[in-house]
Amino acid sequence: MTTPLLNVATLRSHFPVFDQTLPNGEPVTFLDTAASAQKPRVVIDAERAVQETHYANAYRGVYQFGAQIDDELEASREAVRQFINAEDRSEIAFTSGTTMSLNLIAFGWAARHLKEGDEILLNRMEHHANLVPWQQVAARSGAVIRYIPLTENGQLDLSQLDSFLTEKTKLLSVTGMSNVLGTINPINELSKRIHEVGGIIVVDAAQSVPHKVVDVIADNIDFLAFSGHKLYGPTGIGILYGRQELLAETNPILFGGHMIDRVYDDHSTWAQPPAKFEAGTIPIVQAIALKPAIDFVNEVGLHTLHEHESELTRYAHECLNKIPGMHIYGPPPEEKGAIISFTLEGAHPEDLAHLLDRKGVFVRHGHHCTMPLHDFLKVSATVRVSFGAYNTTDDIDRLIGAIHFARERLRLT
Ligand SMILES: Cc1ncc(COP(=O)(O)O)c(C=O)c1O
Structure with a gap:
């Protein structure tokens, strides 16, 4: 399937950030999409258009601007519903991001349902946002956290799953894709087993x-969380998806305007989902501009994006593996997403990130909010490169050139 957007050179031209040369004369080689994606012009324009032409608060005013904002917000909610194939728009709540959504599930649902001795099943490749809220819930409820072991390749060791799944296991929380190793987890299988x-x-x-395509019905997912800013959309907007029955039994964790049904002197009742979870003024402009981001991804096609990024990942592995002292963590390229974390013998990840920056190559270094994973890998920090729609093999060639430059500077040759 091809559309005019699919020519990668054309795709890149949709992102104004690449229309520049850095002060030192280098082009922008952005390899940190896993942290936050660059924004296509349609998203930037949508944010500006709302503010220039019909901005108003949401779900409050009956005047023309207010009504238009409400319609656009609901169109965005509908775009999200279709994107993840949820059954009903009421299952989609706007939050500030993945972290907020996971906290909402932990404190709104789990804290209400878990009791002493119940078990929460996690694993050590999770981002802190999918560890710390559960630790807090466990500490307050007396529930116990258990970790599914990882294989040497950084994949879930499913051969041990049986011994972790008992009638005590009330909740399994897992990443669709590791933000460090690129490991893609078998959500369908895990959902069946839990x-x-x-x-x-x-x-x-x-x-x-x-x-990759996420389908909450096909994969029988109960709750799902994601952030707009990693999906080429604005910052400050995220999504909580929950099955209707589960959202009905989830407590709100923020209280105030818009989330109420009736307020009395001494108590209040709550609006139906999703309003119940959208207290206060939501990030209106950002929520509206999430729709053009989703439209953009749909127009390119997730399958095509996945293929493009898989090819980049394969090529990057091949090139990186030729560099002396290179150690790449995680599964082989054909079994993972567009994220590669590595260490280079003799180079501290932070020094390497600084030296790559001198060549306009932007990478992330550190623990990437996954300290337990880095303990498992027995390193305190790694360098991470991650790819998005706009990356090309030229970016990888520049990365490799910059690593050679760094090796010379560090006298590793
Ligand atoms: C796997 C994973 N989970 C959660 C988060 C937290 O996302 P946010 O900071 O948008 O809430 C991130 C961010 O890097 C992530 O990679």
């Missing part, structure tokens, strides 16, 4: 949603 013992599955889709 449901067999009567538990629910929570999917942190922050990294998976921008790269």
Whole structure:
């Protein structure tokens, strides 16, 4: 399937940030999409258009601007519904991002349902946003956290899953794709297994949603969380998806305007979902501009994006592996998403990131909010490169050139 957007050179031209040369004369080689994606012009324009022509607060005013804003917000909610194939628009709540959505599930649903001795199933490749809220819930409820072991390749060791799934396992929370190793987790299989013992599955889709099709019905997902800013959309907007029955039994965790049904002197009742979870003024402009981001991804096609990024990942592995002292963590390229984390013998990740920056190559270094994973890998930090729609093999060639430059500077040759 091809559309005019699919020529990668054309695709890149939709992102104004690449229309520049850096002060040192280098082009922008952006390899940090896993942290946050660059924005296509349609998203930037949509944000500006709302503010220049019909901005108003949401779900409050009956005047023309207010009504238009409400319609656009609902169109965006509908775009999200279709994007993840949810059954009903009421299952989609606007939040500030994945972290907020996961906290909402943890404190709104799990804190209400878990009791002493119940088990929460996690694993050590999770982002802190999918670890710390569960630790907090466990500490308050007396629930116990158990970790599915990882294989040497950084994949879930499913051969051990049986011993972790019992009638005590009430919840399994797992990332769709690791933000460090690129590992893609078998959500369909995990959802089947947790449901067999009567538990629910929570999917942190922050990294998976921008790269592969997520279908909450086909995969039987109970709760799902993701962020707009990793999906070529604005910052400050995220999504909480929950099955209707589950959202009905989820408490709000923020209280105030818009989320109420009736307020009395001494107590209040709540609006129906999703309003129940949207207290206060939501990020109106950002929520509206999430729709053009989703439209953009749909127009390119997630399957095409996935193929393009897989090819980049394969090529990057091949080139990186030729560099002396290179150690890449995680599964082989054909079994993972567009993220590669590595260390280079003799080079501290932070020094390497600084030296790559001198060549206009932007990468992330550190623990990437995954300290337990780095403990498992027995390193305190790695360098991470990650790809998006706009990257090309030229970017990888520049990365490799910059690593050689760094090796010379560090006298590793
Ligand atoms: C897998 C994963 N989960 C959660 C998050 C947190 O996302 P946010 O900061 O948008 O809330 C990230 C961000 O890097 C992530 O990669």
